[in-house]
Amino acid sequence: MRAPAISVRGAGKSYSGVSVLRDIDLDIAPGEVHCLVGENGAGKSTLLKILGGAVRADAGTISFDGRPATLHTPRDSIRHGVSLISQEGALVPARTVLENVFLGRWANRAGFARRRDDRRTFDELLEVTGFTVDPQARVGDLPIGTQQQVEILRSLARGARVLAMDEPTAVLTEHEKRNLLGLIRRLAADGRTVILVSHFLDEVLSVADRVTVLRDGNLVLSEDAARHTPATLVRHMVGRQLEVLHSDPPPLPPDAPVRLAARGLRRGLVDGIDLSVRAGEILGIAGLVGSGRSETLRLLFGADRATAGVVEVDGKALTRLTPRRAMAAGIALVPESRKEQGLVLARSVRENVALASLGGRRVGPFVRRGSERGAVETVSRSVDIRAAKPDAAIETLSGGNQQKALFAKWLLRRPRVLLVDEPTRGVDVAAKTQLHQLITGLAAEGIAVVVVSSEIEEVLGLAHRVLVLRHGRVAGEFTRGAPREDVLAAAFGQEGETA
Structure with missing residues (x-):
């Protein structure tokens, strides 16, 4: 042998x-x-x-x-x-x-x-x-x-x-x-x-x-x-049967106000995007690589400066948008690459989770560590981060727990708008289910959520509505329950009816 x-x-x-x-x-x-x-x-x-x-x-x-x-x-x-x-x-x-x-x-x-x-x-x-x-x-x-x-x-x-x-x-x-x-x-x-x-x-x-x-x-x-x-x-x-991979979005009240709106956004690939998301709504964005999905989220957060267009939160225009101004307006972004854009890998779990909300716990040049530890422990439990200890380096955590830490970082700020790019990339099926439940739970609290995903099934399973981008423009808009084939047809530029 x-x-x-x-x-x-x-x-x-x-x-x-x-x-x-x-x-x-x-x-x-x-x-x-x-x-x-x-x-x-x-x-x-x-x-x-x-x-x-x-x-x-x-x-x-x-x-x-x-x-x-x-x-x-x-x-x-x-x-x-x-x-x-x-x-x-x-x-x-x-x-x-x-x-x-x-x-x-x-x-x-x-x-x-x-x-x-x-x-x-x-x-x-x-x-x-x-x-x-x-x-x-x-x-x-x-x-x-x-x-x-x-x-x-x-x-x-x-x-x-x-x-x-x-x-x-x-x-x-x-x-x-x-x-x-x-x-x-x-x-x-x-x-x-x-x-x-x-x-x-x-x-x-x-x-x-x-x-x-x-x-x-x-x-x-x-x-x-x-x-x-x-x-x-x-x-x-x-170690058990896992039945549900997608959590249905919560019912959307018919009178829910528009929380986030964008008109005529332009820069690079993005060529005149219009969109709106109501409080408690999950808007999915689908499209092929190079369609402008991630670029649109970066413009909404001010990570890239739009050459044209306007972004509004609760009807108020955000001028000269930057990440700092977006955060002040209640916008949060979970980026596509947690390792390159979302986390400081050499720092601890506690430091990463606390990073976006340091200003609220500062006294002059000092940070109230006791308050920080308590807040981080509470939010870490709420998203089920499994770490040996809060001071463990975040690079030692699994991909799923690192992704949960990204969500936890923004939950300490209680955002009004949550932008999520590839929420479950590189995570296992159990962690994916947890993250989907987290997203739908945040929408149920009235947060407007925008989800970008390369997985059509993920977008269709989570969202109330789906926008399909193609070459930086909206190629189709679909309501919940739309056939997967129609969404793909819009992404590839084939003939198909929006629902």
């Missing part, structure tokens, strides 16, 4: 005294697609990072092709043919695609780079993967999906036999997802092993040979994927 490509025995890991992995035993066969699933905080990404050398296990052993390995750094894993492609990415934005793909591994003779050989190898990799990437493009100028392709190209250029991928489809368009899943199948058919962490269970089951479920740091099962459905995986992930 052929030895497993990877064999893990008794792996364990703790942070700040809290165990995130306990006594994990796992075998991964050569040439298989092996998916790791579980709730946020279950230990999936930690296990993946241990295999990729980014995190050192506290206990246990790891073997590659039957030979024990010591993994202290990513270089150790690369030497064993394992390449980690993480959610955060590890590219050099200021350098070209070609330089990133061959970073540290340039073809050379007597210390001199041989660019012609690198370019020939690069072209061969493009043929293998089917990617179309300009080798001279600056990586920092590329869309997220293309940057991910560069990471895959780099892994293959290193001769990786094992690709460990953490949430690779979370930021991709539907077309890009299909292409990536097709590539994963081809790589496995070619003999490479792919380990995939994903919250998208339909995708998992469409591509996986085997699936492993982690729950609270424990391995619950590791079986052939063909034996499971999304429902059975969810049941093992959360």
Whole structure:
């Protein structure tokens, strides 16, 4: 019998005294697609990072092709043919695609780079993967999906036999997802092993040979994927049946006043957006990548200055809108990227949650810490942030708990308008349900909510109304219950009736 490509025995890991992995035993066969699933905080990404050398296990052993390995750094894993492609990415934005793909591994003779050989190898990799990437493009100028392709190209250029991928489809368009899943199948058919962490269970089951479920740091099962459905995986992930993924929005009173309005908003992609949201209403914004969804939220919050148009809260125009003035008017923004735009990762949970409301607890240059701790503990309980302690670094929390912390930060200010961009990106099904219930609960309190999501089902499940953007303009408006096909038709510019 052929030895497993990877064999893990008794792996364990703790942070700040809290165990995130306990006594994990796992075998991964050569040439298989092996998916790791579980709730946020279950230990999936930690296990993946241990295999990729980014995190050192506290206990246990790891073997590659039957030979024990010591993994202290990513270089150790690369030497064993394992390449980690993480959610955060590890590219050099200021350098070209070609330089990133061959970073540290340039073809050379007597210390001199041989660019012609690198370019020939690069072209061969493009043929293998089917990617179309300009080798001279600056990586920092590329869309997220293309940057991910560069990471895959780099892994293959290193001769990786094992690709460990953490949430690779979370930021991709539907077309890009299909292409990536097709590539994963081809790589496995070619003999490479792919380990995939994903919250998208339909995708998992469409591509996986085997699936492993982690729950609270424990391995619950590791079986052939063909034996499971999304429902059975969810049941093992959360330890119970999870029936509702979308919370219905609360009834909207017919006399609810308009809380937020915008007329003629323009800047860059956004080309004359008109919208209004009533108190207690959830307005969904759908559209393809590049339609202007996130850009519209940034204009409403003043993060980008509109070149034309006006934003009003409760009928009062907000002139020369900035984030500070938006906050003073009661507008809050949960941004698309919690790690780059929403959180200070090196600071504590308490500091992050308190950040947007420091002014209310200041006495001169000092902050009333007792008041701050009490307020943070109360709001953290209300959104169910699960952290070892309030002073733990927020980067140690799971993605779902980090997302809850973003909501908690704004709830301390009691906003009148809540703008939410991709509210459940990178979170598990249980955390997604909690966040949906939180959003509908805030609407029930009279807060006007605007939700942008790449998931059509999420928008349709949460919103009273849906605006579809296309090329920076409103391409359609739909009331609750509109067919998914009609919304997609408006997004793609096909003929379709608004409801």
